[in-house]
Amino acid sequence: MKNVIDIQHLKKSFGKNEVLKDIKLTLAKGENLVVMGKSGSGKSVLIKCLVGLIEADDGIINILDKNISELPDNELNELRKKIGFLFQSAALYDSMSIRENLEFPLRGLCNLTRQEIDAKVLEALKNVGLLEVIDKAPSELSGGMKKRAGLARTLILNPEIMFYDEPTTGLDPITSKEISNLILEMQKKFNTSSIIITHDIQCAKITSNRIIIIHEGLFVAEGTFKELEQSEDKWVRSFFK
Amino acid sequence: MPKIKAHASHTTANKEYPKGVLIESFVKFFTEVTLITKFTGKFFRQVFLPPYEFNELVKQCYIIGCKSLPLVGITGFIMGLVLTIQSRPTLAEFGAESWLPAMVAVSLIREIGPVITALICAGKVGSGIGAELASMKVTEQIDAMEVSGINPFKYLVITRIVATTLMVPILVLFSDAIALGGSFLAVNIEGDVSFQLFFAQVFEKLDFMDVLPSILKTFFFGFVIGLIGCFKGYYSNKGTEGVGISANSSVVISSLLVFIIDMIAVQITSLLI
Numbered sequence: 001m002k003n004v005i006d007i008q009h010l011k012k013s014f015g016k017n018e019v020l021k022d023i024k025l026t027l028a029k030g031e032n033l034v035v036m037g038k039s040g041s042g043k044s045v046l047i048k049c050l051v052g053l054i055e056a057d058d059g060i061i062n063i064l065d066k067n068i069s070e071l072p073d074n075e076l077n078e079l080r081k082k083i084g085f086l087f088q089s090a091a092l093y094d095s096m097s098i099r100e101n102l103e104f105p106l107r108g109l110c111n112l113t114r115q116e117i118d119a120k121v122l123e124a125l126k127n128v129g130l131l132e133v134i135d136k137a138p139s140e141l142s143g144g145m146k147k148r149a150g151l152a153r154t155l156i157l158n159p160e161i162m163f164y165d166e167p168t169t170g171l172d173p174i175t176s177k178e179i180s181n182l183i184l185e186m187q188k189k190f191n192t193s194s195i196i197i198t199h200d201i202q203c204a205k206i207t208s209n210r211i212i213i214i215h216e217g218l219f220v221a222e223g224t225f226k227e228l229e230q231s232e233d234k235w236v237r238s239f240f241k
Numbered sequence: 242m243p244k245i246k247a248h249a250s251h252t253t254a255n256k257e258y259p260k261g262v263l264i265e266s267f268v269k270f271f272t273e274v275t276l277i278t279k280f281t282g283k284f285f286r287q288v289f290l291p292p293y294e295f296n297e298l299v300k301q302c303y304i305i306g307c308k309s310l311p312l313v314g315i316t317g318f319i320m321g322l323v324l325t326i327q328s329r330p331t332l333a334e335f336g337a338e339s340w341l342p343a344m345v346a347v348s349l350i351r352e353i354g355p356v357i358t359a360l361i362c363a364g365k366v367g368s369g370i371g372a373e374l375a376s377m378k379v380t381e382q383i384d385a386m387e388v389s390g391i392n393p394f395k396y397l398v399i400t401r402i403v404a405t406t407l408m409v410p411i412l413v414l415f416s417d418a419i420a421l422g423g424s425f426l427a428v429n430i431e432g433d434v435s436f437q438l439f440f441a442q443v444f445e446k447l448d449f450m451d452v453l454p455s456i457l458k459t460f461f462f463g464f465v466i467g468l469i470g471c472f473k474g475y476y477s478n479k480g481t482e483g484v485g486i487s488a489n490s491s492v493v494i495s496s497l498l499v500f501i502i503d504m505i506a507v508q509i510t511s512l513l514i
Binding site: 048051053073077078080081083085087088089091092093094095104105107153154157 | 380384388389390391
């Protein structure tokens with residue numbers, strides 16, 4: 001199967017703190033890859049390097065056959081339109097309503113009429129079950145609703161790749177399960193390839209095709225949920241208890 | 242023994258403390274100046290390039306301009322009123338009371354109006370921009386904009402800097418007009434001067450070189466207020482604590498720059514006249 005992401009020897013340090021030491025990673029088309037690890041192990045830094053929010057010190061990051069470190073700003077922005085990123089806090093724009101939040105990524109697409117934009121917004125909100133909050137401000141939504149609205153905003157451009165940064169953090173178990181199921185549902189519906197950063201075992205179990213465990217900037221274990229759950233390594237096994 | 246050791250190291254640290262702080266402050270100051278210069282360069286490189294965010298620019302002009310009108314109007318009115326009341330006794334002492342409208346007008350339009358209005362804008366608008374962008378940074382909203390392929394610098398920074406550059410001169414003109422109204426009222430508290438006579442005296446003594454430099458410098462005031470607010474907010478760190486720091490330092494630095502620009506403008510004007 002064709003790889004949509006191919007990372008070789010990725011390194012990133014902040015001062016003397018080596019966060020990513022020598023990361024090699026591939027993501028196949030349609031695959032859901034979960035990256036797990038302790039807090040501060042470099043998981044979020046990894047996906048921020050992939051979208052160019054953090055500049056890597058060394059290594060090659062190929063996304064959709066393009067080396068992002070060699071791309072000029074305008075081409076990087078075009079590539080970013082094919083990538084969705086759900087932030088830990090959902091990162092909805094406070095000064096805009098949910099409708100305006102969803103319209104915002106569409107502003108670069110000049111060929112869309114007002115009716116087409118409205119239709120896309122309604123469809124995106126319908127997909128995540130949030131039609132009733134379309135004209136509300138982000139501050140009026142609960143944590144779970146914000147995550148769903150954030151997911152709708154990232155999916156509105158029909159991205160080929162999705163990055164989820166701790167999508168279930170701060171949510172109760174029931175809402176966490178709903179978000180995890182929604183991630184899986186959206187992946188099947190839009191045939192996206194995803195990297196999901198999480199601590200949540202239930203989320204990993206529901207969404208993953210493959211799991212990688214990162215420890216002190218290095219990948220220390222890789223496999224399916226079942227394989228890692230029954231790993232011979234005590235430290236890896238302890239993650240799943 | 243440990244007590245003596247601790248005391249000794251504390252004394253050594255105290256001796257080295259001022260020197261260390263001084264060097265650190267110099268490094269911090271020059272780093273900040275370099276970063277602001279780079280930020281300004283980035284603004285001029287991108288301001289004329291498409292896409293142009295006209296809707297956001299209009300929205301910012303409304304927020305910065307229209308929403309500041311009441312505050313600027315009230316302070317302008319009080320400024321004109323107080324300046325007239327305070328100046329009257331001194332002028333009366335020299336029998337030059339009839340010069341009051343002209344003197345107040347020249348003071349207001351050349352110096353006090355632009356500077357006070359710019360300081361008010363630095364407090365209201367500069368802190369607002371600094372806090373807004375800093376909170377967007379903390380809550381990853383700027384990152385979200387960037388990953389959705391939209392240039393946050395163009396959308397958030399350029400629109401705000403252009404809006405302050407355009408709106409502060411308009412606010413200054415508005416403030417000057419209201420201040421002259423306040424002055425007219427103050428003149429009439431003790432005297433009886435008609436509206437026509439008051440403004441005839443005002444415009445008799447005001448010439449082109451009083452008005453033009455004072456308007457030109459307000460564009461620079463507006464520019465630095467927007468620039469510093471955006472810079473402090475856009476590069477905010479330290480989480481929510483950083484929001485307060487950004488708002489505060491935006492006001493402090495832009496107020497200081499307003500005075501520095503004013504001083505340079507006065508020097509240039511006096512050389513030209």
